[in-house]
Amino acid sequence: xxxxxxVIYPVKDGSTFDHDYYLGKxxxxxxxxxxxxxxxxxxxxxxxxxxxxxxxxxxxxTMTFADQAAxxxxxxxxxxxxxDIPNFxxxxxxxxxxxxxx
Numbered sequence: 450x451x452x453x454x455x456v457i458y459p460v461k462d463g464s465t466f467d468h469d470y471y472l473g474k475x476x477x478x479x480x481x482x483x484x485x486x487x488x489x490x491x492x493x494x495x496x497x498x499x500x501x502x503x504x505x506x507x508x509x510x511t512m513t514f515a516d517q518a519a520x521x522x523x524x525x526x527x528x529x530x531x532x533d534i535p536n537f538x539x540x541x542x543x544x545x546x547x548x549x550x551x
Contacts, residue, residue, distance in 0.1 A: 451488070451513055451549035452520040456542045458507040460495070463539075466507035468494060470537040478530050479512075486523035488513045507540065513549055520546070 458466060472492070479490075490512045495504030514520040534542065 452517055453547050453549050454512045455545040456510040458540050458542050460505055460507055465539050467537040475533050475537055478533050482526045482529050483523040486519045488515050
């Protein structure tokens with residue numbers, strides 16, 4: 450069973466998010482530390498929440514893993530990645546771990 454990890458950065462009053470740092474530096478750390486265990490990844494930058502509605506999220510990162518063992522290995526190596534979050538945002542991300550069903 451494939452496992453997914455979504456890291457969701459909500460827009461809140463006074464929140465900041467440095468997209469250049471996130472893509473240029475943070476995702477380098479993701480690749481260095483977690484990359485060997487990731488089957489695929491996708492980053493979505495929020496542009497809108499609907500017609501004439503601002504985005505509810507700065508960004509959503511989705512990573513998939515072949516199975517629970519690969520996910521566990523990636524999370525075991527994620528310390529430097531997690532420690533880097535304050536370097537690009539002041540938002541506490543929401544996390545969703547799930548089973549890939551489609």
